Amino acid sequence: MTTARTAAQARPQQPTLRRAVTAWGSFSWGYSDVGADIFVGLGLVLGAAAGASNIAFLFAGIVYVCIGLAYTELAATYPVAGGGQYFVFRGLGDIFGFIAGWAVLLDFTIDIVLFAWSCIDYLSKLPVLPFLAYTSHPWTHFLVVFALIVWLAGLNIWGVRESSAFNELVSALDVVSETAILFFGFLFAFHPDLLVHTMTAAWPNTFNLMNGVSLAIISFVGLESISQAAQETQRPASIIPRTSISLILTILIFALSYSNLSLGMQPWHPIPPDAHGHQQMLWHFLGNEENNGAAVAVLASYVPYWGAFAALYVPVLGAILLLISSNSGVFGSSRIAYAMSRTQLLPSIFQRVSPTRRTPVVSIAAFCGVAVVELIFAALPSLSPGMHHLYARLFRGEDGITFLGDLYAFGAATSYSFVFIALIALRFNDAQSPRRFKMPINIPLTYRGRPAEFPVVAVIGFIGIASILVFTMITHEIGRIAGPSWIILGLVGYLVYRHRKGLPVFRSQRHDWRKAQVRILQEAGELELMDEYLRNVKAAEPPSATQRGLER
Amino acid sequence: MRRLVRSRAYARTRAVTGALFIALGAAIVVRTLLMLGLDLREIPALVLGAALIVLGLLRVRDYATLRRTVR
Numbered sequence A: 001m002t003t004a005r006t007a008a009q010a011r012p013q014q015p016t017l018r019r020a021v022t023a024w025g026s027f028s029w030g031y032s033d034v035g036a037d038i039f040v041g042l043g044l045v046l047g048a049a050a051g052a053s054n055i056a057f058l059f060a061g062i063v064y065v066c067i068g069l070a071y072t073e074l075a076a077t078y079p080v081a082g083g084g085q086y087f088v089f090r091g092l093g094d095i096f097g098f099i100a101g102w103a104v105l106l107d108f109t110i111d112i113v114l115f116a117w118s119c120i121d122y123l124s125k126l127p128v129l130p131f132l133a134y135t136s137h138p139w140t141h142f143l144v145v146f147a148l149i150v151w152l153a154g155l156n157i158w159g160v161r162e163s164s165a166f167n168e169l170v171s172a173l174d175v176v177s178e179t180a181i182l183f184f185g186f187l188f189a190f191h192p193d194l195l196v197h198t199m200t201a202a203w204p205n206t207f208n209l210m211n212g213v214s215l216a217i218i219s220f221v222g223l224e225s226i227s228q229a230a231q232e233t234q235r236p237a238s239i240i241p242r243t244s245i246s247l248i249l250t251i252l253i254f255a256l257s258y259s260n261l262s263l264g265m266q267p268w269h270p271i272p273p274d275a276h277g278h279q280q281m282l283w284h285f286l287g288n289e290e291n292n293g294a295a296v297a298v299l300a301s302y303v304p305y306w307g308a309f310a311a312l313y314v315p316v317l318g319a320i321l322l323l324i325s326s327n328s329g330v331f332g333s334s335r336i337a338y339a340m341s342r343t344q345l346l347p348s349i350f351q352r353v354s355p356t357r358r359t360p361v362v363s364i365a366a367f368c369g370v371a372v373v374e375l376i377f378a379a380l381p382s383l384s385p386g387m388h389h390l391y392a393r394l395f396r397g398e399d400g401i402t403f404l405g406d407l408y409a410f411g412a413a414t415s416y417s418f419v420f421i422a423l424i425a426l427r428f429n430d431a432q433s434p435r436r437f438k439m440p441i442n443i444p445l446t447y448r449g450r451p452a453e454f455p456v457v458a459v460i461g462f463i464g465i466a467s468i469l470v471f472t473m474i475t476h477e478i479g480r481i482a483g484p485s486w487i488i489l490g491l492v493g494y495l496v497y498r499h500r501k502g503l504p505v506f507r508s509q510r511h512d513w514r515k516a517q518v519r520i521l522q523e524a525g526e527l528e529l530m531d532e533y534l535r536n537v538k539a540a541e542p543p544s545a546t547q548r549g550l551e552r
Numbered sequence B: 001m002r003r004l005v006r007s008r009a010y011a012r013t014r015a016v017t018g019a020l021f022i023a024l025g026a027a028i029v030v031r032t033l034l035m036l037g038l039d040l041r042e043i044p045a046l047v048l049g050a051a052l053i054v055l056g057l058l059r060v061r062d063y064a065t066l067r068r069t070v071r
Helices: A002-010 A023-034 A037-077 A084-092 A094-123 A130-136 A138-158 A164-188 A192-201 A206-220 A224-232 A236-264 A282-287 A292-301 A306-342 A361-383 A385-395 A400-429 A456-475 A477-501 A513-523 A527-540 A543-551 B008-036 B040-070
Strands: A442-447 A450-455
Touching: A023 A164, A023 A224, A023 A236, A023 A306, A037 A094, A037 A192, A037 A206, A037 A224, A037 A236, A037 A282, A037 A292, A037 A306, A037 A400, A037 A456, A037 B040, A084 A094, A084 A224, A084 A306, A084 A400, A094 A130, A094 A138, A094 A292, A094 A306, A094 A361, A094 A400, A094 A477, A130 A138, A138 A306, A138 A361, A164 A236, A164 A292, A164 A306, A192 A236, A192 B008, A192 B040, A206 A236, A206 A400, A206 A456, A224 A236, A224 A306, A236 A282, A236 A292, A236 B040, A282 A292, A292 A306, A306 A361, A361 A385, A361 A400, A400 A450, A400 A456, A400 A477, A450 A456, A456 A477, A513 A527, B008 B040
Parallel strands: none
Antiparallel strands: A442 A450
């Protein structure tokens, strides 16, 4: 065993990411990404699912817990930065790895626009700087979001990332702030009978409930950050499960609490009437077109006592968190494209690194360009009355932020579906890799003469996320066209590229996963796991084959 | 921030908030059941209560593990 370890250590070292992220750092990394989603998702879901918003969040939340458990198992077993794309690539092969990665890329580009869009919405709700309200004008809004995307692209090309300490501080402040809002809201203004009344009186039809569920999943997107953090976390196999489960529960609690509070809270001061002069309920006010982009800030301002103070800082805190999330879209898309290019799933141009700044300049520019195109599509109905009528006729009048939400849900549901299948495949194809954390409820069985475990929760999660994908396709006219078009366009490009390069088009290239796994565990500092892995491999195969593998 | 999260006071605070989460989760579950009886509309509240209890238990367990390690 010592020989194997020495042999593995003797390989020439390539520059790798420094493992400096602690347990708290890993939590805050994930929180600053996933935690921002509720700032966008709450208003959209309230607008769609009305009195059943908490049910929509519950359904999406249960699916999200399954996804989170799957990511935790996979990230602790394979602590590399590729995330869902890497897991699918490894479990299902090249073409499915490409499809999953391409769907994740769609999500990252939407992430850039959606969070930049919402960041401006939050800032416009800041009462102490009334001139920021001008950003709610469609043209100003469009230009400011555009400028923000260009600025983020420039920062990433220049090579500036927000510091880990800043992430940790913002996450800590946000957890405290959200807890305070919920505490004061539930303690002084929540009425369970009002919640029951709203759920009964404003229960949506099936179509709107499906629409709400498909939008609720966007409050839980960003689990890629768990695996991205795994690449830079100290002892990931033991730290990732601990922090991920806390993160999953925290996000679930916030989403369920906000939705229940929105439906059952008696506002501290009167809500203004709608455009027709009718009285509005709080959930209706939060979900209308004017407020759905900044629902958490508006809700916070109606909370007793704390609300007066929250109105001053929640828009800023929300905007910062959303900006970090938007930046993670720029950073994440370039990193995934770079990784896909290195494994010959994308052309080598995406590996091109700026000689002076050492950043993947082509990937950043290309995917920020895609984000700008998405921004134009999202902003068109508000910029031109003609386009507004066209969207109303073709797409049932979906507004910009809903258009972005549609595509976000589509990309997430597609990539997560593949991750569940990959997890099941890896349990059988790579049973030798030690798993410090496993999804609960497994059926032990024998596969090709070797013991393996069938993950029941992965099947439940797959059914859940597949149904959300179906809901997205049924309820979103734009998502139904644009989402599959993105996948088909990418797939055509992939087939042409692989054919021209003389690489297998529908089949996978040969990969030495055993060698790769030894390297991954070695670089993660998980030497005990590496030894265990080599023991498992040795026990599973004839001695001569194992020896040949190690010598190679 | 890193110094703070490594301190003993932080670990204790996490244990105390963990106990509070358990109490809050239990209160939500009991109050919901008492108010509505068995009703499908109470599922989100029950899941919220259960999630709070699990999060609290994790925090308390972390603190217990830490104490055992220090000893």
